[in-house]
Amino acid sequence: MQKRYVKMSIDLSIKIGGEAGQGIQSVGNLIALVCRESGFYIMAMNDFESRIRGGHSFFQIRISDRPIHAPADRLDLLIGLNQETFDLHRHELKDKGLAIIEGETGKNNKRHITVPFNAFGKQAGNEIYSNTVAAACCLCLLGAPPDVMKTILLKQFKHKSPEVIESNLKAAESGYGAVADIIFVSRPLAEPSPPKGVLIEGSKALALGAVASDCRIASFYPMSPATNILSWMNTFSKKLPLVVEQAEDEIAAVNMAIGASFAGVRAMTATSGGGFCLMTEGLGLAAISETPVVIMDAQRPGPATGLPTRTAQGDLNFVIHASQDDFPRFVLAPGSPEESFSLTQKAFYLADKYQVPAIVLVDQYLADSLYILEKPFKAPNIIERFIVTDKDIAVPKDYKRFALTESGISPRAIPCAGEALVIVSSDEHTEDGHMTEDGNHRNAMVDKRNAKLPAMTDEMNPPTLVHPDAKILLIGWGSTAGAIHEAVCLLRDKKKDVGCMIFTDLWPFPAEKVKPLFSVKTKSVWMVEQNSSAQLGCMIRRQTGVAWTHSLLKYDGRPFYPQEIVDAVENQEIS
Amino acid sequence: MQKRYVKMSIDLSIKIGGEAGQGIQSVGNLIALVCRESGFYIMAMNDFESRIRGGHSFFQIRISDRPIHAPADRLDLLIGLNQETFDLHRHELKDKGLAIIEGETGKNNKRHITVPFNAFGKQAGNEIYSNTVAAACCLCLLGAPPDVMKTILLKQFKHKSPEVIESNLKAAESGYGAVADIIFVSRPLAEPSPPKGVLIEGSKALALGAVASDCRIASFYPMSPATNILSWMNTFSKKLPLVVEQAEDEIAAVNMAIGASFAGVRAMTATSGGGFCLMTEGLGLAAISETPVVIMDAQRPGPATGLPTRTAQGDLNFVIHASQDDFPRFVLAPGSPEESFSLTQKAFYLADKYQVPAIVLVDQYLADSLYILEKPFKAPNIIERFIVTDKDIAVPKDYKRFALTESGISPRAIPCAGEALVIVSSDEHTEDGHMTEDGNHRNAMVDKRNAKLPAMTDEMNPPTLVHPDAKILLIGWGSTAGAIHEAVCLLRDKKKDVGCMIFTDLWPFPAEKVKPLFSVKTKSVWMVEQNSSAQLGCMIRRQTGVAWTHSLLKYDGRPFYPQEIVDAVENQEIS
Amino acid sequence: MEKKDDFLSDYENQWCPGCGNFGILNAMKDALTRRKIPPQKILIVSGIGQAGKTPHFMKCNMFHGLHGRALPLALGAKMANHDLKIIVNSGDGDCYGEGGNHFMHAIRRNTDLTLLVHNNQVYGLTKGQASPTSAYGMITTMQTQGVISDPFNGPLVALALGAGFVARGFSGNIKHLSDLIQQAMKYKGFSLIDIMQPCVSFNKVNTYEWYTQRIYELPGPVPDSFDQAFALAGQGEDRIPIGIFYRKEKTDFTSRIPVLKPGPLVSRPYDPVALQVLLDGDPEM
Amino acid sequence: MEKKDDFLSDYENQWCPGCGNFGILNAMKDALTRRKIPPQKILIVSGIGQAGKTPHFMKCNMFHGLHGRALPLALGAKMANHDLKIIVNSGDGDCYGEGGNHFMHAIRRNTDLTLLVHNNQVYGLTKGQASPTSAYGMITTMQTQGVISDPFNGPLVALALGAGFVARGFSGNIKHLSDLIQQAMKYKGFSLIDIMQPCVSFNKVNTYEWYTQRIYELPGPVPDSFDQAFALAGQGEDRIPIGIFYRKEKTDFTSRIPVLKPGPLVSRPYDPVALQVLLDGDPEM
Numbered sequence A, B: 001m002q003k004r005y006v007k008m009s010i011d012l013s014i015k016i017g018g019e020a021g022q023g024i025q026s027v028g029n030l031i032a033l034v035c036r037e038s039g040f041y042i043m044a045m046n047d048f049e050s051r052i053r054g055g056h057s058f059f060q061i062r063i064s065d066r067p068i069h070a071p072a073d074r075l076d077l078l079i080g081l082n083q084e085t086f087d088l089h090r091h092e093l094k095d096k097g098l099a100i101i102e103g104e105t106g107k108n109n110k111r112h113i114t115v116p117f118n119a120f121g122k123q124a125g126n127e128i129y130s131n132t133v134a135a136a137c138c139l140c141l142l143g144a145p146p147d148v149m150k151t152i153l154l155k156q157f158k159h160k161s162p163e164v165i166e167s168n169l170k171a172a173e174s175g176y177g178a179v180a181d182i183i184f185v186s187r188p189l190a191e192p193s194p195p196k197g198v199l200i201e202g203s204k205a206l207a208l209g210a211v212a213s214d215c216r217i218a219s220f221y222p223m224s225p226a227t228n229i230l231s232w233m234n235t236f237s238k239k240l241p242l243v244v245e246q247a248e249d250e251i252a253a254v255n256m257a258i259g260a261s262f263a264g265v266r267a268m269t270a271t272s273g274g275g276f277c278l279m280t281e282g283l284g285l286a287a288i289s290e291t292p293v294v295i296m297d298a299q300r301p302g303p304a305t306g307l308p309t310r311t312a313q314g315d316l317n318f319v320i321h322a323s324q325d326d327f328p329r330f331v332l333a334p335g336s337p338e339e340s341f342s343l344t345q346k347a348f349y350l351a352d353k354y355q356v357p358a359i360v361l362v363d364q365y366l367a368d369s370l371y372i373l374e375k376p377f378k379a380p381n382i383i384e385r386f387i388v389t390d391k392d393i394a395v396p397k398d399y400k401r402f403a404l405t406e407s408g409i410s411p412r413a414i415p416c417a418g419e420a421l422v423i424v425s426s427d428e429h430t431e432d433g434h435m436t437e438d439g440n441h442r443n444a445m446v447d448k449r450n451a452k453l454p455a456m457t458d459e460m461n462p463p464t465l466v467h468p469d470a471k472i473l474l475i476g477w478g479s480t481a482g483a484i485h486e487a488v489c490l491l492r493d494k495k496k497d498v499g500c501m502i503f504t505d506l507w508p509f510p511a512e513k514v515k516p517l518f519s520v521k522t523k524s525v526w527m528v529e530q531n532s533s534a535q536l537g538c539m540i541r542r543q544t545g546v547a548w549t550h551s552l553l554k555y556d557g558r559p560f561y562p563q564e565i566v567d568a569v570e571n572q573e574i575s
Numbered sequence C, D: 001m002e003k004k005d006d007f008l009s010d011y012e013n014q015w016c017p018g019c020g021n022f023g024i025l026n027a028m029k030d031a032l033t034r035r036k037i038p039p040q041k042i043l044i045v046s047g048i049g050q051a052g053k054t055p056h057f058m059k060c061n062m063f064h065g066l067h068g069r070a071l072p073l074a075l076g077a078k079m080a081n082h083d084l085k086i087i088v089n090s091g092d093g094d095c096y097g098e099g100g101n102h103f104m105h106a107i108r109r110n111t112d113l114t115l116l117v118h119n120n121q122v123y124g125l126t127k128g129q130a131s132p133t134s135a136y137g138m139i140t141t142m143q144t145q146g147v148i149s150d151p152f153n154g155p156l157v158a159l160a161l162g163a164g165f166v167a168r169g170f171s172g173n174i175k176h177l178s179d180l181i182q183q184a185m186k187y188k189g190f191s192l193i194d195i196m197q198p199c200v201s202f203n204k205v206n207t208y209e210w211y212t213q214r215i216y217e218l219p220g221p222v223p224d225s226f227d228q229a230f231a232l233a234g235q236g237e238d239r240i241p242i243g244i245f246y247r248k249e250k251t252d253f254t255s256r257i258p259v260l261k262p263g264p265l266v267s268r269p270y271d272p273v274a275l276q277v278l279l280d281g282d283p284e285m
């Protein structure tokens, strides 16, 4: 994730807003696709309500000639499929920004133009095509040649009827026409270059990480913002030995995954905090039965139902301590599509290697955003499973599933695969897996499980560092990585001595690796988190003794903009 | 809990062991009752397996002329209803200790006497009376006049048939006869004095605390070691406006309690860790809906099913962080029957006052042990409910359940009680209770809920201190209080400079009160906990920056003996 | 007198235009008006989903609880105050999926409340996955190769569990549905109305048209035969009967609890004297 | 050849002497022996309770899971390896109480496994509270004024949910029960045997005597009428039939999943080439 900062010559932000059901996301995707095709980097986020029609939602895309990893707070272009979009977001426009809003043609002023998206849509066949009109306006302003847009449109609708395709093309044409003579601040798409990578959604990167781990069972119960991960996996399940099963509830989902893993395949489930609550007992089952399992928690604001379609980082404390009593587990929090792919694989690998549950902690912002992925994902050559069969066991009929070892890891056989009987219980047990009441056996098993911790901790990567000896150190984790990195660059441009420390590998907390990273030169330590109590801050304090001095906590369900972080640090400097 | 330590002139420990189903607990209760009647203090614990018949279980009672709060590790008398008891526990006998074990009369030696309990039982009518024979042997050795035992027996069996009573009396007689000419180290019961208090079980004190809080709904799903608390409440429900309802699962149990509280009565549920897992989503519901609810978590070793009938302190981290995202809650951990009664009331009071969930964290050892309660429990004169009705509301029809206030506490009305409509949602909401997607409203509600924290923290009592400026400070919480206090006394007797700090009020952690309690004179800080990671230790470090230096962690499911703590500290001193 | 308008709420409705939920909402308001129950006297408890949002869109006392957990929440409220009149709004996923266990055990208890299952045969709020009632083979956003579990028939299961009031309604027949709701509320015990409800956004199979072609009103008085009820509840391929399938009087849950006889718990005074007697209790436990 | 002794385990049995579970254990061993399934080839999944302890007391592959969650655990194993032969041991509390939702949805899926519900009409391991199947009015350690919910009839509910193999057995008739288990294992799909089982420690109502007075073996071939099955499953006051109530062939769950056709997931090779194609996929998502 540590990116070198190169000044961008193109950096445009566009917001397209309207009601749910107006096809905002399609507009967004279309624009993103054309930008990619034209060789630009993009980063786009989806903001929507927990409803299917009406209300207000938007798609916000940032376009650049350099890699970008966070949205920007000020807009160059605001496209409103309704007037409300203008009312809500006009203040976000830059001074030279332009708003194109649904309305009768004619009552334009230079910075606020109205276009009858709906009427044009209707002319093209149906009001629903208004979104294509809007997309076309946008692309026209950005300088995209009409045929590029057309090509992409045709690809996107290739499975639709000729009438639908025809109407979309017509709608696009009218969109181009409506703004043909308006000159926008910048027309980057007029100068295309080869694509810089593929377009990818966070949830797709997570799903690809799972299949690249050879995950073969994904059981789940629908819950935003995790559902998309499963939708992707479902798509993949047609081409790989993978079953995606919708369970009756999250309790069933996690137990199915554990049962599948016990039977010998890699298995996972994904949910959000409320569903994770229902999985906590299963987490303990995975722990005591030493069955590998991967659980993805896509965070949203809580408690309880909270804000179903928004983003948060409020589950860190919970997932680290979930389920009664002590036991080892992994918690990894990717901050980009690349990390989503690699850390999901790491989670499956570590779960298998240490026979423990591994949690991948993501959030709505990461899952629902679009990115350009520069380096294609590679399928691993082999998948190491850490499973034994009769031939690896001295006397298979004497096999003991929980044999005491120095590492705490016992050779793991799978049931009905040979002479070795696999005996597993959720009660405390002896080496052979049978229930016990004996205090010594209990101690031996707790010690055995805990014995894995040193090696598990060694597996944890230290946080990413940028100028760690700066006077001001920003600390964050997971999906805020992009915004924090950019904020550091912006602040350093302003000659502020700022650095950052971004965690992905959170538990077991690699305290010994983290402690020496703190510099005596650092005067203020800022926790930048999307929760109201600085959960990572508390953990760092507990694990290293280092206390944070400032915090920038955002918990309104919206992601951080780099500028917000810049402002907070600068304001603090002044006061 | 801070008890002055007075040297005991009588301090006897007796263990009665046998199989589940042999009536060990009845023997124990009988002895405890006679000791109480004779004016002695007792402390007794039940050790049993998760099965109904067979295996091995025991009852261990300590008798003294001074208040006692922990079991002792060395025995004066071992009574075995089977040979296994002798084999398992003979090493616990003091040098002058005596063992009375089931077997043919005759093959006695001075310290190991066999008595045919079974045969005597059979003679009295049925082998099942062997336990009464054993109890009688014990009481006879302790010097209890036969008629005292007889009186208690008659009382205990008053609802039984004349034959059963007759048989028990006969069995008792033969027990007395069998050991009449053996002289035991001490015969305290021969010199009775007036009773020092009432006999009470931990779970009963908790249940009484609940009814003394005017709790009116207790919904639950059976789970050891919490079930007894509900059994007691069920008994009380015949005499008070109280409904105890067994739910289909723990999810239903916690939601029922929340529904009941919402409708206007005080309500609770009780469970153990595995059931608490299933309640975590409900905990979040109580939080966001600001509905008071009390949840008792009676801890047992985990993870998962673990050791169902044993004791642990492994759920502290979990209950403090359970459920997604941040929200305020209380966590209180009583360490004695007195505290069980008072802190349960405090939990109900605080839950009502702050409209938050309150967790009472106990464990199997506390719930299943017997104590002498010196000061009778008093019913409060009034129960403060913090509920408003139309007459307290300016314009009832404009009532807003979640009105923003400085304290974060909104006036709470109950549904269908007047003109004021009560609107509550598990989604994030506006002041009127309706769902919202708005970031500002979201911030306002998070801030409102968190605004309760300072006052909530003020409600927390600091830990109990004994010689806080000692060189060695033992820190513990909850049910280990008795053992730690006694260990301090024993160590100080040996001229060791030892003190202790015992927590009951754990969350919100009263950091500002705790920090100044640490003395510079203290050189080693010991965490004495029944989990494998020093959970309270981690919390103290995180909240105060004070790091522990030593730990004595016991997680085999058995309670601490004071002597174990003494030994650990002394061994450390030597090495 | 109560007017339907009394239930008008200022809060913006969030359902899709054309959604079957509007019919259910209207039938509820109509039923309450006719039963002369004002907003102040009704408690509506709901789960999470489009169905769960219902009480927000009308004036009432309400608790919009967790996904799947409306029934135990409602039961708790009823035990605390058995004078409460309670309607529960739940979705097919909410009630038969996540909340299936509570559905079964609520019937065993026979708690006096009315359960309306907004059965759109799909997960609406989460964008179109199969629900337990989705037809075998139905293609959805997640079941792209078709549903492979048998559909769950709520009324049938309710009958097997001994429910005393079992009905099916249709969101497209508001008058009929209002009448069902009124009857259900009159019934003292647990009443289930499984309501066929089109979801215009995600269920392209069970549309208004699909329903109107199949649905017919049961004529005449409620059949008082269990077997007949069972047969009616089982229909559903070509012909879907709406109406009350079964009605049988039996003692409701809170009436079975002796301690509730003197009145609702919520209105009973705190009695320190009785409590002290209990606290003093038996000194020997 | 497999002998019943092959299933002998060294692990000490923990049930009360006289417990009905012994009969079930013996019938299981007998059935497996007769079906020629050795310990190495059977997977037993169980919940928590006295019933859940069953697999510890015989030789087998086993997963003794969480209270109430045996069915999803077993389903997960079956999806991973549909060649597994799976028996699930569950208690009446475990299966119909805590696990009730999984019970219903397991039936909807028709997973090929055999579910044995040790129905002692009480919570045994937790010392005698009422279970969902406890009779109305039954006095227990916790329901000291008697049970006030209607009893849950597993076979009846299973039939209403469309189960294809529904039977009732009696722990006191080992030969008959063994036969039922064999038939159930032969059936390709979800098979339920609700087993009447005395709990000598906590159920003083439904004793051996009580059962023997009421239980009768169904004669002759399995009735192939749903109505008859429903009527049989409903019997229980004075006369309790044991035998197979209903048997109907239908495609089992894993056979309904196209991707499983080439063989069990667990034995399929990892294919980096197919994966890479997917990873390269559509660059435009």
Ligand SMILES: Cc1ncc(C[n+]2csc(CCOP(=O)(O)OP(=O)(O)O)c2C)c(N)n1
Pocket (backbone or CB within 6 Å): A221, A222, A223, A224, A250, A274, A275, A278, A305, C048, C049, C050, C051, C052, C067, C090, C091, C092, C093, C094, C095, C118, C120, C122, C123, C124, C125, C126, C131
């Ligand atoms: C514990 C939990 N799991 C999942 C969800 C996500 N969720 C919200 S509504 C819903 C299903 C909605 O379907 P249904 O109950 O049929 O209601 P509808 O929207 O169709 O009316 C789900 C799965 C949740 N909120 N909580």
Ligand SMILES: Cc1ncc(C[n+]2csc(CCOP(=O)(O)OP(=O)(O)O)c2C)c(N)n1
Pocket (backbone or CB within 6 Å): B221, B222, B223, B224, B250, B274, B275, B278, B305, D048, D049, D050, D051, D052, D067, D090, D091, D092, D093, D094, D095, D118, D120, D122, D123, D124, D125, D126, D131
């Ligand atoms: C989540 C959870 N809740 C409660 C328990 C406690 N518990 C263990 S066994 C049991 C019920 C046993 O009854 P049943 O399933 O009928 O089995 P039986 O012992 O009668 O065979 C309960 C409630 C538990 N282990 N886990």
Ligand code: SF4
Pocket (backbone or CB within 6 Å): A052, A053, C014, C015, C016, C018, C019, C020, C021, C050, C120, C124, C125, C198, C199, C200, C201, C202
């Ligand atoms: S998604 Fe379906 S159920 Fe939900 S509001 Fe829209 S039409 Fe109604």
Ligand code: SF4
Pocket (backbone or CB within 6 Å): B052, B053, D014, D015, D016, D018, D019, D020, D021, D050, D120, D124, D125, D198, D199, D200, D201, D202
């Ligand atoms: S308690 Fe009942 S079910 Fe459990 S082992 Fe004893 S007799 Fe059997």
Ligand SMILES: [Mg+2]
Pocket (backbone or CB within 6 Å): C049, C091, C092, C093, C118, C119, C120, C121, C122, C123, C124, C131
């Ligand atoms: Mg639905």
Ligand SMILES: [Mg+2]
Pocket (backbone or CB within 6 Å): D049, D091, D092, D093, D118, D119, D120, D121, D122, D123, D124, D131
């Ligand atoms: Mg049972």
